[in-house]
Structure formats: C-alpha cells, structure tokens
Amino acid sequence: ERLHSYETKRANLQAIERLKDHLISVQLTDPSSKHRIRRAVSEIGKRLSSIRNLLRDRKLELDCAVNAAENFQDDLKKLQKFCEQTEKAIQLVESATIFVPSGTDLDYVRLHEPEADEVANRLEKQWKDVFSLGEAVIDEQFGIVSFDTILEILAV
Known part of the structure; x- marks a missing residue:
C-alpha cells in the first residue's frame, strides 16, 4: 500500500x-x-x-527486527522440543515399575543438555536486552509472565 x-x-x-x-x-x-x-x-x-x-x-531496521524475531522463535522451538523430550524421558523413568527404561531418552537429554543451556542463556540475554530498551513496546506484565513460563519449562 x-x-x-x-x-x-x-x-x-x-x-x-x-x-x-x-x-x-x-x-x-x-x-x-x-x-x-x-x-x-x-x-x-x-x-x-x-x-x-x-x-x-x-x-532495513524492520527487516533486521523481523530476522531477529524469527531467530528468537526458532530458538524457542528448539528449547521447547528439548523440554518435551526431557519431560518424556522423566515420565518414562518415573513410571517404570516392571521394566528398566532403555535410557535412550535420557541419553538424548544428557547429550543435548549443553546445547539447550546455551540456547536458553542466549534467549535470556536477548530477552533482557530487548526488555531493557526504554523505547521498546513490551507489556511489562506480559514479559514477566512469559519469562517465568520459560524458566518453569527450563527447570523441568
């Protein structure tokens, strides 16, 4: 237009x-x-x-912001996938009464944990950087809720 x-x-x-x-x-x-x-x-x-x-x-500024947002979203998806795999592995171990779980899921968690930590730290830093901008239009309550939710997922 x-x-x-x-x-x-x-x-x-x-x-x-x-x-x-x-x-x-x-x-x-x-x-x-x-x-x-x-x-x-x-x-x-x-x-x-x-x-x-x-x-x-x-x-140009908007294009850069869109790229950064897409990268942020991709990292969130990676982290969510890792959290889901971790939760699945924990549930398998907790629900095992008759058999011993193979450990494949736990191996996946152990193998990808450093990468997930790195992604989580990068996302936290990016979030804080954006949140600290005075001119950025971010609902403070929304930011706190969103970040608390991310931390809850990471704590699993």
Whole structure:
C-alpha cells in the first residue's frame, strides 16, 4: 500500500515538474515567479528524497527486527522440543515399575543438555536486552509472565 502511495506521489511530483516547465516556458510569467516556482518544485523534490531515504532506513531496521524475531522463535522451538523430550524421558523413568527404561531418552537429554543451556542463556540475554530498551513496546506484565513460563519449562 505504501509503495503504491509512493508511486502515486512520485507521479504527482513528475506532473508538478511538467507544469513547472510549462509555466516557465509561458512568456506571460514574470522572472520572479519562474524563480519561485523552480525553488518550490526543487524543495518538494528534496523533501520527497528525504522521505524516501527515511523509509528505506526504516525498512532495513524492520527487516533486521523481523530476522531477529524469527531467530528468537526458532530458538524457542528448539528449547521447547528439548523440554518435551526431557519431560518424556522423566515420565518414562518415573513410571517404570516392571521394566528398566532403555535410557535412550535420557541419553538424548544428557547429550543435548549443553546445547539447550546455551540456547536458553542466549534467549535470556536477548530477552533482557530487548526488555531493557526504554523505547521498546513490551507489556511489562506480559514479559514477566512469559519469562517465568520459560524458566518453569527450563527447570523441568
């Protein structure tokens, strides 16, 4: 939608420039009016360029934020999978009364525990970094609840 709006504004600017050229070519216009028209159109062009640069910068910032959020979500999924596997392994051991569990699930937990700790620490650091930004729009209560939930899952 904004791109369409930008294209419309650009077409309008080109129409203004054509009108400017037409007015300048008209012999009835006095020189001071021609100069004011040129200056006004030039100023509009500068403003449009400035807005375009600001939009480009903002889009880059948003793209970086989207990538960071996607990476954060991927790490959360890895951590959730590990927690589910850990919970399953614990339930197998706790419910074993007649047989001895094979230990395969526990081996998985032991093998992936350092990686899960690393991911959890990285997520905690990223969360704290984002949460510490004063300008970030994060509901403080939501942040606390979400992080407590993550810590509860990690405690399992």
